[in-house]
Amino acid sequence: MVLRLVVSIWRTVPSMLRIFxxxxxxxxxxxxxxxxxxALAGRTLTTPTPTALSFLIWVAASGVAYSQAPAGGxxxxxxxxxxxxxxxxxxxxxxxxxxIIHFGLRGMGVAPAGSDRENxxxxxxxxxxxxxxxxxxxxxxxxxxxxxxxxxxxxxxxPPGEHTxxxxxxxxxxxxxxxxxxxxxxxxxxxxxxxxxxTARRHPSxxxxxxxxxxxTDGAYVSRKLTIRFxxxxMGVAPAGxxxxxxxHHHLMVDVAxxxxxxxxxxxxxxxxxxxxxxxxxxxxxxxxxxxxxxxxxxxxxxxxxxxxxxPIRVTVTATGRRPAPRRIAGQ
Numbered sequence: 001m002v003l004r005l006v007v008s009i010w011r012t013v014p015s016m017l018r019i020f021x022x023x024x025x026x027x028x029x030x031x032x033x034x035x036x037x038x039a040l041a042g043r044t045l046t047t048p049t050p051t052a053l054s055f056l057i058w059v060a061a062s063g064v065a066y067s068q069a070p071a072g073g074x075x076x077x078x079x080x081x082x083x084x085x086x087x088x089x090x091x092x093x094x095x096x097x098x099x100i101i102h103f104g105l106r107g108m109g110v111a112p113a114g115s116d117r118e119n120x121x122x123x124x125x126x127x128x129x130x131x132x133x134x135x136x137x138x139x140x141x142x143x144x145x146x147x148x149x150x151x152x153x154x155x156x157x158x159p160p161g162e163h164t165x166x167x168x169x170x171x172x173x174x175x176x177x178x179x180x181x182x183x184x185x186x187x188x189x190x191x192x193x194x195x196x197x198x199t200a201r202r203h204p205s206x207x208x209x210x211x212x213x214x215x216x217t218d219g220a221y222v223s224r225k226l227t228i229r230f231x232x233x234x235m236g237v238a239p240a241g242x243x244x245x246x247x248x249h250h251h252l253m254v255d256v257a258x259x260x261x262x263x264x265x266x267x268x269x270x271x272x273x274x275x276x277x278x279x280x281x282x283x284x285x286x287x288x289x290x291x292x293x294x295x296x297x298x299x300x301x302x303x304x305x306x307x308x309x310x311x312p313i314r315v316t317v318t319a320t321g322r323r324p325a326p327r328r329i330a331g332q
Contacts, residue, residue, distance in 0.1 A: 073134045074175035079119050082107035084167045084181045091186040097160065098266070101125070102153045103167055108181070112276070113148030114172050121169040121177060123147045125154060127269070128164055131182065137174040139225075141284040142254070142269030146174065149239070149276030155301075157266040158190045202262065205304035206246045209234040211294045218313035223321030224287065228252065229280040230294055235308065240275030241299050248296040248304060250274045252281065253312075255290050261303040265295060273301065285317045 087102040089095065103123045111120035126132075129143035140146050147154060167183040168176055176182075214229035216222055230250045238247035253259075256270040267273050274281055292315060296308040303309070318324060 073178035073180040074136075074171060074173075076121075076171035076175065076177050078121075078169075078177035078179060078181050079107055082119075082181055083183075084123070084169050085183045086165070086167065086186065089165070089186065089188060091184065092188070093186075094189045094191055095158065097190055098155065098157045100153055100155050101165070103147075103151075105152075105169070108169070110150045110152060111172075112150040113146070113170070113174060116172050121171050121181070122150055123152070124168050124170050124174070125156070126164075126166040126168060126185075127156075127158070129166075131166070131168065134176045134180045138168065138170050138176065139284045140174075140282055144284075146170075148174070148278075151275075155264070155267050157268040157271075160190050162187060162189050164188075202302055202305040203245075203248075203298045205248075205296070205306055205308050206234045209246075209296075209304075209308045210310075211250070211296050211308050212310050213292070213294065213313055216313070216315055218311075219315075220313075221316050221318055221321060221323045222285075224317055224319075225282065225284050226315075226317075226321075227280055227282050228292070230274075230278075232279075232296070235296070237277045237279060238299070239277040240273070240297075240301060243299045248298050248308065249277055250279070251295045251297050251301070252283075253291075253293040253295060254283075254285070258293065258295060258307075258309060261307045264301040265297050265303065267301075273297075275301070285315075287317050287319065289314060289316050 083106045085104045085106070087104040089099075089101060103125075105121075105123075107119075109117065109120040110122060111117045113122055124138050124147065125145040127143050127145065132138055132144065138144055138146070145154070145156075164185055164187050166185040169181040171177055210231075210233040212231045212233075214231040216226065216228065230252075232250075234246075236244070236247040237249060238244045240249055251265045251274065252272040254270050254272065259265055259271065265271055265273070272281070272283070291312045293312040294310040295303060297303060316323075
């Protein structure tokens with residue numbers, strides 16, 4: 001009924017007025033279409049066919065659509081309708097200091113980092129952080145946690161207070177898809193009541209077992225983004241959840257002392273888990289001096305008996321990754 005009325009009125013308007021009307025619609029709808037509008041308006045629009053009407057309605061709304069379009073992502077496409085979300089927490093929830101957070105994904109599959117499977121990706125959790133550049137690899141640091149083994153849940157420890165959480169999906173190279181898939185950024189409150197202490201069963205470590213840094217070395221100067229390689233002697237590496245004698249997986253302590261050795265190792269900004277059995281990791285550190293230490297954990301992230309940990313090393317992060325040149329004193 002409404003469409004018929006519009007068409008009837010349209011047919012009573014002289015063709016020159018129609019051209020003038022559509023020129024103004026096109027120009028005013030979006031400044032970015034000004035040059036295109038002038039060219040289109042020069043054509044004679046005599047009959048508003050459904051195709052023409054659809055096109056013109058699209059043009060009239062294009063200014064709004066353009067302003068609301070999400071930022072572009074990386075080279076890997078995401079399918080229409082895909083979404084990433086938190087399954088069991090929502091904005092305003094109160095969490096315990098140590099909580100299991102479950103990740104949801106709709107319209108795509110989960111695949112480990114490095115996998116080139118179509119319509120897949122892996123989760124990244126942003127804690128108290130804004131979105132990173134969406135056309136670059138997602139950082140791996142205290143506020144950008146990677147789950148490159150394809151995990152769909154994480155045991156996360158947060159200090160008491162308010163925190164923001166957001167999920168973003170990454171492709172095989174940790175770069176967001178195009179268009180990017182990210183959850184709503186939610187705010188949660190962590191209570192100050194710690195979980196009741198408990199003593200976990202500890203697995204024996206092999207005789208003369210040793211964990212160490214293959215790279216970097218103690219006293220090294222490194223760039224902000226560095227690759228750390230883990231070494232292990234007299235024991236094997238096994239992923240978290242796999243109970244196998246004389247095995248474990250690596251945990252990296254950053255600027256923190258060893259945690260209680262009879263409890264699960266925390267998973268937070270200073271205690272990085274590599275539960276997929278990784279023997280190297282790329283992390284990002286701020287400029288300055290930092291201490292690093294490795295601790296081996298069993299299938300439940302608990303240290304062995306006796307515990308297997310490295311000596312702490314100290315590294316200095318510089319902008320160039322090299323030792324700063326000595327300053328010359330004037331007159332010398």
